[in-house]
Amino acid sequence: MTDGARLVDGGDVTERVLRAAEGPHGSKPVPWAAAPLLTAERVLDLCCGSGPLADALPTGRWLGVDPRAPLGGRRPVLRGAADAIPLRSHAVDGVALMLALPRLPDLDRLFAEVRRVLRPSGTLVILVPSAVPGSAAELRLAPLLSAVHRSGWLHRSALDRTGWLLAAADYAVLSDDRVCFTLPLPDADAAHALVADLPRAGLWPPDLPDAVRARAAARLARRAGPGRTLPLPLRRLVARR
Numbered sequence: 001m002t003d004g005a006r007l008v009d010g011g012d013v014t015e016r017v018l019r020a021a022e023g024p025h026g027s028k029p030v031p032w033a034a035a036p037l038l039t040a041e042r043v044l045d046l047c048c049g050s051g052p053l054a055d056a057l058p059t060g061r062w063l064g065v066d067p068r069a070p071l072g073g074r075r076p077v078l079r080g081a082a083d084a085i086p087l088r089s090h091a092v093d094g095v096a097l098m099l100a101l102p103r104l105p106d107l108d109r110l111f112a113e114v115r116r117v118l119r120p121s122g123t124l125v126i127l128v129p130s131a132v133p134g135s136a137a138e139l140r141l142a143p144l145l146s147a148v149h150r151s152g153w154l155h156r157s158a159l160d161r162t163g164w165l166l167a168a169a170d171y172a173v174l175s176d177d178r179v180c181f182t183l184p185l186p187d188a189d190a191a192h193a194l195v196a197d198l199p200r201a202g203l204w205p206p207d208l209p210d211a212v213r214a215r216a217a218a219r220l221a222r223r224a225g226p227g228r229t230l231p232l233p234l235r236r237l238v239a240r241r
Contacts, residue, residue, distance in 0.1 A: 012050045014050070014098075014200075014201040016197075016201075017198065017203065018052055021182065021183050024179070027179070029181055030055070033096065033236055034096070036125050036238045038057065040093045040094030042093055042094065043092060043094035043096060044063050044085070045063065045065070045098070046100065047100035048066050050075070053098060063078070064076070065077065065079075065082075066078075066080075067081050082097070082110050083109035083110050083112075084109075087117050092118060093119045093121075093122045094118075094122060094123045094124075095122065095123070096127075097114075097126045098127040099128065101126055101162065102129070102154060102155050102156065103202065104155070107155060111169035115241050120241070121240055121241070123238060124171065124238070125238055126237045126239070127234060128237075129159055129202075129232075130160055130235045131146070131149035132233075133145065134178060135180045135233070137182075138180060138231045145231075147212050148205070148208065149204070149205065150212075151205065151207075152209065153205045160235065163176045163237060173237060173239050176237050176238075178234070179234055179236070180233040182230060182232060185224045185228040188221035191230075192217050195220065203232065
């Protein structure tokens with residue numbers, strides 16, 4: 001998989017999984033990711049997939065770019081790569097990159113392109129999975145989740161060291177927040193479906209080894225039951241150019 005291609009390889013899956021996830025006090029991942037961009041006049045959603053962020057922003061302020069933009073669809077999307085954005089310089093005052101950073105091939109070119117299209121003092125929001133356990137539920141599944149995230153990412157450092165990557169690229173990191181959302185795990189069928197969906201959605205490694213995938217499915221199937229959930233920890237980083 002290259003350049004965060006999501007429309008063909010699971011953009012709609014990403015939207016479905018994020019809509020199913022729930023955090024503390026009923027919070028949802030997409031509005032949480034969008035919150036730092038609500039005052040931006042024009043927001044570029046890079047590797048946008050099916051564009052779930054669009055519904056969380058004021059009407060008319062969202063612009064999607066994806067390497068595999070469809071012909072038609074419920075939201076207009078420009079075809080373009082994250083390291084060759086088809087926009088003029090200083091075209092937007094907000095950029096979002098949701099669940100794509102760890103699997104993009106050239107982070108130096110990506111950050112340079114984001115800096116080019118962002119206006120001075122523009123805001124960059126990055127949403128990435130977190131691989132470091134934080135809650136009690138995560139600690140109980142730590143061996144499994146560690147095995148899941150150990151391989152299959154192009155840039156594993158983009159999970160929990162994204163702040164360091166941004167600082168190295170000369171961005172000012174304003175905040176780095178972590179929330180553990182959860183996904184319902186009512187039965188074994190749901191467990192197997194999640195193990196299939198999470199790599200396609202960008203929440204688990206896209207190239208998850210078959211042996212790890214099989215162990216994860218078996219472990220989650222045993223854990224499944226009424227009221228059971230799977231932890232989905234996410235980090236949201238806000239930076240300025």
